[in-house]
Amino acid sequence: MFKALLISRFQAILYSMFLAKKENKPSTAGKKILIGLLAVYVVGAVAALMGLMFYGLSPLIALEDGWLYFALAATVAFVLCFVGSVFITQSQLFEATDNELLLSMPIPPSMILMSRMLVLLLINLVYELMVLIPALVVYGMYRPLTGSQIALFVLSALVFPLLIMAVTCLFSYLFAFLLARVKRRNMIQIALYFLFFFAYLYVYFNLQNYLTQLVENGDVIADAYRKALPPFYYFGKTLSGSWLDGLFLVLWSALPMGLILFLLAKGFANVTLKKTAGKRSVYRRGALKVSSPRLALMKRELGRYFAIPMYFFNCGLGVVMKGILGVVLLLKGKEWLPFLESVPFLKDALAPLFALTLCFCCTMECLTAPSISLEGKNLWIIKSAPVSEETFLRSKLEAALALGLPSLVFAWGCGFVLPMNLYDRIIALLLSAGVLLCLNIFGLLMNLYFPRLDWVSEVIVIKQSGSVIATVFGGMGLVVALAGIHFLLPGVSYSAYMTGALVITLLLAAGLWLLTVKEGKKRYAAL
Amino acid sequence: MLQIQHLTKSFGKKKAVDDLSLTIAAGEIYGFIGHNGAGKTTTIKACCGLLPFEEGEITVDGISVKKDPLECKKRLSYLPDNPDLYNFMKGIQYLNFVADMYGVGKNEREEQIDRYGALFGITDDLGSMISAYSHGMRQKLALIAAFLHRPKLILMDEPFVGLDPLASHTLKELMREHCDNGGAIFFSTHVLEVAEKLCDKVAIIKEGKLIVSGETEEVTGNTSLEDVFLELEEDHV
Numbered sequence: 209m210f211k212a213l214l215i216s217r218f219q220a221i222l223y224s225m226f227l228a229k230k231e232n233k234p235s236t237a238g239k240k241i242l243i244g245l246l247a248v249y250v251v252g253a254v255a256a257l258m259g260l261m262f263y264g265l266s267p268l269i270a271l272e273d274g275w276l277y278f279a280l281a282a283t284v285a286f287v288l289c290f291v292g293s294v295f296i297t298q299s300q301l302f303e304a305t306d307n308e309l310l311l312s313m314p315i316p317p318s319m320i321l322m323s324r325m326l327v328l329l330l331i332n333l334v335y336e337l338m339v340l341i342p343a344l345v346v347y348g349m350y351r352p353l354t355g356s357q358i359a360l361f362v363l364s365a366l367v368f369p370l371l372i373m374a375v376t377c378l379f380s381y382l383f384a385f386l387l388a389r390v391k392r393r394n395m396i397q398i399a400l401y402f403l404f405f406f407a408y409l410y411v412y413f414n415l416q417n418y419l420t421q422l423v424e425n426g427d428v429i430a431d432a433y434r435k436a437l438p439p440f441y442y443f444g445k446t447l448s449g450s451w452l453d454g455l456f457l458v459l460w461s462a463l464p465m466g467l468i469l470f471l472l473a474k475g476f477a478n479v480t481l482k483k484t485a486g487k488r489s490v491y492r493r494g495a496l497k498v499s500s501p502r503l504a505l506m507k508r509e510l511g512r513y514f515a516i517p518m519y520f521f522n523c524g525l526g527v528v529m530k531g532i533l534g535v536v537l538l539l540k541g542k543e544w545l546p547f548l549e550s551v552p553f554l555k556d557a558l559a560p561l562f563a564l565t566l567c568f569c570c571t572m573e574c575l576t577a578p579s580i581s582l583e584g585k586n587l588w589i590i591k592s593a594p595v596s597e598e599t600f601l602r603s604k605l606e607a608a609l610a611l612g613l614p615s616l617v618f619a620w621g622c623g624f625v626l627p628m629n630l631y632d633r634i635i636a637l638l639l640s641a642g643v644l645l646c647l648n649i650f651g652l653l654m655n656l657y658f659p660r661l662d663w664v665s666e667v668i669v670i671k672q673s674g675s676v677i678a679t680v681f682g683g684m685g686l687v688v689a690l691a692g693i694h695f696l697l698p699g700v701s702y703s704a705y706m707t708g709a710l711v712i713t714l715l716l717a718a719g720l721w722l723l724t725v726k727e728g729k730k731r732y733a734a735l
Numbered sequence: 736m737l738q739i740q741h742l743t744k745s746f747g748k749k750k751a752v753d754d755l756s757l758t759i760a761a762g763e764i765y766g767f768i769g770h771n772g773a774g775k776t777t778t779i780k781a782c783c784g785l786l787p788f789e790e791g792e793i794t795v796d797g798i799s800v801k802k803d804p805l806e807c808k809k810r811l812s813y814l815p816d817n818p819d820l821y822n823f824m825k826g827i828q829y830l831n832f833v834a835d836m837y838g839v840g841k842n843e844r845e846e847q848i849d850r851y852g853a854l855f856g857i858t859d860d861l862g863s864m865i866s867a868y869s870h871g872m873r874q875k876l877a878l879i880a881a882f883l884h885r886p887k888l889i890l891m892d893e894p895f896v897g898l899d900p901l902a903s904h905t906l907k908e909l910m911r912e913h914c915d916n917g918g919a920i921f922f923s924t925h926v927l928e929v930a931e932k933l934c935d936k937v938a939i940i941k942e943g944k945l946i947v948s949g950e951t952e953e954v955t956g957n958t959s960l961e962d963v964f965l966e967l968e969e970d971h972v
Contacts, residue, residue: 489862489863490859490862491826491827491858491859491860491861491862491863492862493845493849495841495845496827496831496834496841496844496845496848497831498834498835498840498841498844499835500835501835501836501838503835504832504835504836505836507832508821508824508832511823511824511828512821512823515822515823516823584819585819586819586820586821588785588813588815588818588819589820589821589833591784591785592783592784592785592808592811592812592813593808593833593836593837594805594806594808594809594836594837595805595836596805733787734787
């Protein structure tokens, strides 16, 4: 039974990754290679970053037999795994669409949970190894590794994810439990996503400070680990070569996991079914607002942005980033001025740099990229309505701009603290708005080429679809290309360069839109 | 109202509908019967412009579905066999959205929603999110949306599935009323008793081909529709 459950989990993952939908044909070798290369790139980039970080922590290897170094490595792994898997854990455990079906079968809830957890455990193991392997390599550069240490590394790496999973599952359970009981659950979920993301960014940008403090206060931190964080302490001691501490680590990892599994199995049905029961409220008749089809479609699109928390978090990040940029400019802009004006290059290039910063924020917005896929099984509603393909596509573009432009104008308006002439200021706004327009048309076009309508979870089309990946990388490529134009035209004034970039962007947007309308009709009809 | 002439639709090498011709006049309730995979849904989807087709012609109120699909869609309503609706909307928001799509005036939409909401006993639930609706409630909501803009032609795929007996009865009365007022309904069903009692005409399709069609009484003769259907199925094995 457990084996069957586990196979179905893996089948679901492979199906979502390697099957070109509609015709259910296996995906091409090209797509598999692309996914493989992307995975290698992501894993390689993270591992390289971790390697650099542990290189900075290398003075700790000499302290306390090196256990403190490994305890810190375990802490980093714990944080990365927790942040990386807490929301997946919640959606996989408590929001899976087949929970009701499985609970109706004679399968103990603990077995359903275990089958899901094992998959999550593997995800955590990958995250963990991206941290621990670079840590071990850096350690090996300073001290020779013994056979016993390598064996203990394997043991620790295998059991430590159990502890991470225990904490992640507990948090996910509490999260699901609370969300099932609150109003405006989607908004709370979006806020929490951003909270986690910005906490992560904050730690990342202050990492160097933390590393310095860690190296300088090694003794104090070692004492704190010993007293307050026993699992991390035992992890460090184990990797410094102690088999007895390895036993303690196994106990500290396996026992909490067993306890959590027992507790979650008890409340699993309760939380899962509570979610699907839904709240009902009695309708009170009021005047209905009449809109044109185009406006109604746009309002519908805007409603969807906030109805799926992962959608706005993943594809609308630029909206928040522009807001933050504006606030930072207001609060810190004047403080930065003396520095900016003291560097001749920066002083002169302030307008294009400001414009490119706004453009870069816009590249984090690809709300149109999964928007056609997100129609899913609801597509019949629009396809059977008297709405032209162009109106349908335009409404998606307009909704994305309705959300993206106000935040852009806000960030741009906050840029008044930066000295630049009125012409450059206006071109900066138009150029970034042009990039936003370009990207959203491109996203729409990509989704018409790579639609995916038969998803079981929206997260798949939001996070894994080719259209989203192409749009994000395409946007970044566009901004890099626009910046690169300047270097091809030495001697051209910044104002002229920005005007040229604006013309190119608008021409590109117009070309993309014509292609979208022309190709869109054919592709839309085939959906 | 609806004319299907020599419709052929293939999926790959398989012909889902093969040279099918039917005429549904104003005032008629036309039942479309066939086993699973016979081509009923494909035909209905082609009629409302959801599926492009290779051969043949379909006209709604004299307008070609191929040449002017938007004009056709203004005149018809479609109800799929398993209506997936927007879970992120409330029931009333969905109906208002559909009314916007078809350009229904403010007073008219309010009257229509009041009327059909009361008939299907769903008015109180219109303030709830669709995600909280049962299958039957979704079906009722989709039915209200189908009647909302007073279409001339209603195309329905298994409209009785999931409805409680009272709602089924209400739907039958509404279908009759719609056709008495000059509209037309073309619907597929597996419930042969309902088709026999309700339909003015029926058509039986097998493996994409029309086997028999005509006035219900003519098709059934002295036997029941169920007997005719089973007999025809055996004849074509």
